Amino acid sequence: MVSDAYTIIIYSVQVDRALLESIAQQLRRVFNARVVLAGQLSLGEVLQHFDEEREQIRAEGLLEALKERLGVMPHQRVLVIVEGDGYVEGLNFVFGVAAEGWGGVVFTRRLYPEFYGGMPNESLLRVRLLKEVLHELGHSYGLAHCTNNCVMRFSNSVFDVDSKSAFYCPRCVRELNFLAPGLLRV
Numbered sequence: 001m002v003s004d005a006y007t008i009i010i011y012s013v014q015v016d017r018a019l020l021e022s023i024a025q026q027l028r029r030v031f032n033a034r035v036v037l038a039g040q041l042s043l044g045e046v047l048q049h050f051d052e053e054r055e056q057i058r059a060e061g062l063l064e065a066l067k068e069r070l071g072v073m074p075h076q077r078v079l080v081i082v083e084g085d086g087y088v089e090g091l092n093f094v095f096g097v098a099a100e101g102w103g104g105v106v107f108t109r110r111l112y113p114e115f116y117g118g119m120p121n122e123s124l125l126r127v128r129l130l131k132e133v134l135h136e137l138g139h140s141y142g143l144a145h146c147t148n149n150c151v152m153r154f155s156n157s158v159f160d161v162d163s164k165s166a167f168y169c170p171r172c173v174r175e176l177n178f179l180a181p182g183l184l185r186v
């Protein structure tokens, strides 16, 4: 069986433990993979990529540095969840970035209802984070953006996050089954 072939290693920066555990549990339901909570990265490592003027993290700089430091085996992926706000050149912000064959980084700041003046809502936050995690992991296994109602649809705003499906569409499921055979549990 391939149950131990796929591994997803989760690192975090200042993220609530209960939130991380819930994401890990959801990933175990979706993926036939070993999901490991590997602990916190140092804040200093992330702050090296902090843009003082924009008060945001340079997402691609952080991704490249982490990729260099945390290498993976072919069946491993790294997922880094950062309590912060990231951007890439040309965009006001990003919810996350990914590198095919390695993994991805997801930023939580703009997933909190409070960021938009709303009341705290733990279950909404968890759904949003799970969507962005599945999105970046999808990229890491080779999926591109999708125009269907699909978790691989690009999100330009939190409204886009809320309106898209929390799972891969049938086309992306087929594609993922081809790219990473046996990874999906469904």
Ligand SMILES: [Zn+2]
Residues within 6 Å of the ligand: 135, 139, 145, 154
């Ligand atoms: Zn994307």
Ligand SMILES: [Zn+2]
Residues within 6 Å of the ligand: 146, 147, 148, 149, 150, 151, 152, 153, 168, 169, 170, 171, 172, 173
């Ligand atoms: Zn799709």
